[in-house]
Amino acid sequence: MLEGEDRARFEATVLPHLDAAFNLARWLLRNRTDAEDVTQDAVFRAFRAFGTYRSGNARAWLLQIVRNTCFTWLRQNRMAAEFMEFDETTMPQESQNPEMLAMAGSDREQLTRALESLPESFREILVLRELEGCSYKEIAEITSRPIGTVMSALARARAQLRNSLSQPESKEARRAV
Amino acid sequence: MPCDQAQDQLHGYLDGELDALSAANFEKHLETCPDCKQTLAAEEALHQSIQKANLYERAPDSLRKSLLGNPQQLPAVRSFPASRVSPWRWLAVAAVLLFAVSIGWLELRTTRGPSESQLMAASLVDAHLRSLQPGHLTDVESTDQHTVKPWFDGRIDFAPPVRDFANDGFPLLGGRLDVAGGKTVAALVYARRKHIINVFVEKAQPESYWNGAGEAQGYHWLAWQENGFSFCAVSDVASPDLAQLKQLILTQ
Numbered sequence: 001m002l003e004g005e006d007r008a009r010f011e012a013t014v015l016p017h018l019d020a021a022f023n024l025a026r027w028l029l030r031n032r033t034d035a036e037d038v039t040q041d042a043v044f045r046a047f048r049a050f051g052t053y054r055s056g057n058a059r060a061w062l063l064q065i066v067r068n069t070c071f072t073w074l075r076q077n078r079m080a081a082e083f084m085e086f087d088e089t090t091m092p093q094e095s096q097n098p099e100m101l102a103m104a105g106s107d108r109e110q111l112t113r114a115l116e117s118l119p120e121s122f123r124e125i126l127v128l129r130e131l132e133g134c135s136y137k138e139i140a141e142i143t144s145r146p147i148g149t150v151m152s153a154l155a156r157a158r159a160q161l162r163n164s165l166s167q168p169e170s171k172e173a174r175r176a177v
Numbered sequence: 178m179p180c181d182q183a184q185d186q187l188h189g190y191l192d193g194e195l196d197a198l199s200a201a202n203f204e205k206h207l208e209t210c211p212d213c214k215q216t217l218a219a220e221e222a223l224h225q226s227i228q229k230a231n232l233y234e235r236a237p238d239s240l241r242k243s244l245l246g247n248p249q250q251l252p253a254v255r256s257f258p259a260s261r262v263s264p265w266r267w268l269a270v271a272a273v274l275l276f277a278v279s280i281g282w283l284e285l286r287t288t289r290g291p292s293e294s295q296l297m298a299a300s301l302v303d304a305h306l307r308s309l310q311p312g313h314l315t316d317v318e319s320t321d322q323h324t325v326k327p328w329f330d331g332r333i334d335f336a337p338p339v340r341d342f343a344n345d346g347f348p349l350l351g352g353r354l355d356v357a358g359g360k361t362v363a364a365l366v367y368a369r370r371k372h373i374i375n376v377f378v379e380k381a382q383p384e385s386y387w388n389g390a391g392e393a394q395g396y397h398w399l400a401w402q403e404n405g406f407s408f409c410a411v412s413d414v415a416s417p418d419l420a421q422l423k424q425l426i427l428t429q
Contacts, residue, residue: 012307016309016310018236019233019236020413022237032234036236040243043244055394057395058394059396107226108231111227111230112232115232130228130232131232131233133414133415135194136192136194151189151194152188155187158188158220161223162223165223
């Protein structure tokens with residue numbers, strides 16, 4: 001039962017990682033609106049499971065719940081999504097923070113597109129490492145993979161990213177997701 | 178070192194995840210392998226452009242508001258129905274518990290509790306967490322060191338060194354007073370990409386525990402002494418970033 005003190009403890013230990021949770025969901029789902037819903041759902045799940053969290057790495061604990069919630073969501077929505085073509089009209093680039101856009105211009109657009117064209121597992125590990133700054137140990141914990149495989153998985157993901165950056169206009173690459 | 182092995186290690190090297198021996202071996206290999214040297218440069222360039230592109234997207238305020246400061250929004254937690262267990266089973270459970278507790282007690286007697294440095298770090302990580310709650314980050318919000326530094330005058334009995342490192346990727350966001358270990362300390366707030374770094378400063382004590390580095394609750398901390406001050410930087414950024422900020426503060 002989470003009451004009073006535990007609830008405050010949840011707000012103090014888990015909710016500070018809300019940005020990390022949202023950022024991971026946004027990149028896994030490639031969409032801010034869905035990411036908002038799924039992050040909220042993941043935080044509710046985390047809250048219900050908080051009884052099982054004692055101490056340790058709260059960020060990794062929350063991110064693990066977020067990625068599992070995302071993958072469940074993706075599985076449920078994949079059927080529906082397969083009927084839709086992935087292009088700019090059905091999937092607008094929803095990075096609508098004008099300040100960010102102004103700051104980074106076309107590099108940002110290009111990288112966003114390249115990153116979004118990668119398979120989920122590659123996108124996930126790149127976001128955790130490059131954007132979230134997670135250690136290999138944390139990545140292993142969040143993605144439930146042996147720590148010994150993190151380095152080679154990152155090597156493959158980075159190679160793919162460079163590959164898709166070198167052919168940004170290839171529609172094939174984008175559909176191959 | 179054969180080259181295909183080095184190609185994977187290159188990433189561990191780039192991410193600062195190799196142990197000292199492997200890193201030294203890799204560097205030795207680099208000297209003789211132009212291919213790896215070139216790949217490393219390309220990977221570094223990619224890393225830089227990702228960092229510069231500002232891809233991190235923070236949670237929208239609407240989401241934050243719906244979760245924070247409004248605990249009613251969080252659903253009630255299911256309570257589990259009490260199980261029916263016969264009394265003799267409870268006796269068995271009690272025996273097991275007694276055994277476990279005595280083992281634990283023996284363990285406790287032989288192992289030391291958390292060190293003073295760890296306790297210090299835990300209290301500063303708590304202060305860092307508090308500062309991330311809405312409206313708690315800064316008492317004086319300014320990117321101008323000449324505004325932040327004088328703000329501390331009269332509020333605290335020392336003048337913490339304040340500098341903006343925006344040109345090096347660590348813009349100053351402001352300052353604040355905080356309490357750690359029962360004492361008032363100065364907190365300087367820096368940004369690193371989309372992350373927040375708190376640098377806590379206090380007058381160096383003769384036996385200060387602000388030393389070392391570590392990790393607590395998913396946050397990194399790095400503490401050191403310099404010029405009669407104790408510093409401790411706390412953040413969720415990777416530890417090399419904290420080390421870089423330490424260097425900037427040391428050479429200011």
